[in-house]
Amino acid sequence: MAVMDIVHYGDPILRKKCKHVQQFDGIDRLIADMFDTMYEADGIGLAANQVGLDLHLFIIDISHTEEADEPFIFINGDIIDSEGECEYDEGCLSIPGVTLNVVRPEAIDLKYQTEKGEWKKHTFTGLAARAIQHEIDHLNGVYIVDRVQEIDRMSVKSKLKEIEAQAKEEQKTRQTLQGYKF
Ligand SMILES: [Zn+2]
Numbered sequence: 001m002a003v004m005d006i007v008h009y010g011d012p013i014l015r016k017k018c019k020h021v022q023q024f025d026g027i028d029r030l031i032a033d034m035f036d037t038m039y040e041a042d043g044i045g046l047a048a049n050q051v052g053l054d055l056h057l058f059i060i061d062i063s064h065t066e067e068a069d070e071p072f073i074f075i076n077g078d079i080i081d082s083e084g085e086c087e088y089d090e091g092c093l094s095i096p097g098v099t100l101n102v103v104r105p106e107a108i109d110l111k112y113q114t115e116k117g118e119w120k121k122h123t124f125t126g127l128a129a130r131a132i133q134h135e136i137d138h139l140n141g142v143y144i145v146d147r148v149q150e151i152d153r154m155s156v157k158s159k160l161k162e163i164e165a166q167a168k169e170e171q172k173t174r175q176t177l178q179g180y181k182f
Helices: 027-040 126-139 150-155 157-173
Strands: 045-047 057-060 072-083 086-090 100-104 107-113 119-124
Touching: 027 045, 027 057, 045 126, 057 126, 072 126, 086 126, 100 126, 107 126, 119 126, 150 157
Parallel strands: none
Antiparallel strands: 045 057, 057 072, 072 107, 086 100, 107 119
16 A cells, blocks of 8 residues: 655646556556545545646546446546536545535546556546546646636635645655656
């Protein structure tokens, strides 16, 4: 078990458009470590750049709901179609203590690769669709605060400043991740 440090709001890696995964050898270990990290933080989704890695990869576990029996792994995911609209209060492991009501499409068609590199396509709705869109946003450098109106953003401004200052400190001491080569 290896729990990695979660990168917080303000860290430049969270504004990056992440690179597509080309090399699948050894990715299992990274994915296992990401799950350990996500569970430790009580999250339901985690993107690779949230642990400091510039890779187009994210994981989701909503198996506590009736929507899914097992955790999801999505590599090089791309939303190719979407439908409907709904709102939901979203939190984010990179913005602790902040919850914002975000409007997003209700259903999405996602094209993605498995950890074996196999391409798949699937339609997701409900919490899965919500979590997938949140994580894909991360891999495009987008936060929930970018998805809400200015007035809502203002309401969490001081909290964001606080987290940003913390992220700056963490960057100074952040260890370069060893052993993951992709
Ligand atoms: Zn997040």
